[in-house]
Amino acid sequence: MKLTEKETEILEILEKDSRLTTETIAKMIDLSVEETETLIKRLEERRIIVDYSTTIDWKKVDGHEGVTAMIDVKVTPKRGVGFDEIAERIYRFKEVKSVYLMSGAYDLSVTIEGKTMSDIAHFVSEKLSTLDSVISTTTHFILKKYKHDGKIFDQDDRDNRIVVSP
Template sequence: MGEKEIEVLEILERNGRIDIQTIAKMVDLSVEEVQKLIQSLEEKNVILGYSAVINWSKAPIAEGVTAMIDVKVAPKRGVGFDEVAERIYRFPEVKAVYLMSGAYDLSVQIEGKTMTEVASFVSDKLSTLDSVLSTTTHFLLKKYKHDGIIFEPTKKDKRIVVSP
């Protein structure tokens, strides 16, 4: 992968909505070259999608529940953790699955409408998988920063300093 591809990827990672003309100026390429480059990166599955980071606590709808679940699994011979990870990420509730080092093997992020829905997923779907040995569920209480974006910037202290 060349230097220009990496530059374009870094630009798109910071702002997926930036227009191609601006990217072309930033990387000193023509608009057509940037379009071909981005199309090539999409076809190679380097660019998998474009998304917005939304602060749902500010939206006028119910937020739902997000949980991070630590999962200890027994890897299968020949496929390791990949097969069980694939079985887990195919559930529609699952938003992310990561292979981790440490006490647990996988970290699974899920979203549900209620805590009961999340608990039901863990007890009825996740824990019943053959390779799953144990789980620990952590509920997300508040987001401070996500994908490099701060949700609630610090407010400046407007008090006047009083000294004796």
């Protein structure tokens, strides 16, 4: 779908900070508030803007640490639907946060969240690996998050300026 220059600008602005007001965005792209609201509404209706989300560092919140795992899944695609049908079956599980079709040794990359490693193990052994098309899985646990969706975690507030002395 071909977008106008202003629509593309709006998408780039919202991708960096979806909390900006329509008034601020309108000033940034040199349009009226009404024109900006219309463009944003059109982008939402076309499902180009799918959602507005917040990045949270859960490890800083007591009782919400949890475990995140990335699972490489090798599957047998079905005739006529390819990988889409099995991907849909997988992303419908509540634990699943994302599913991607990948190139390389594995077909799908699945990201899931659970409260414990045991929750992740239960999901893989009882839900994921029992699906007909799933041939094999490899689970990787995320030990520390440094950067996610362009946002850096645990960036300290040290003064990194060079010390200049006479």
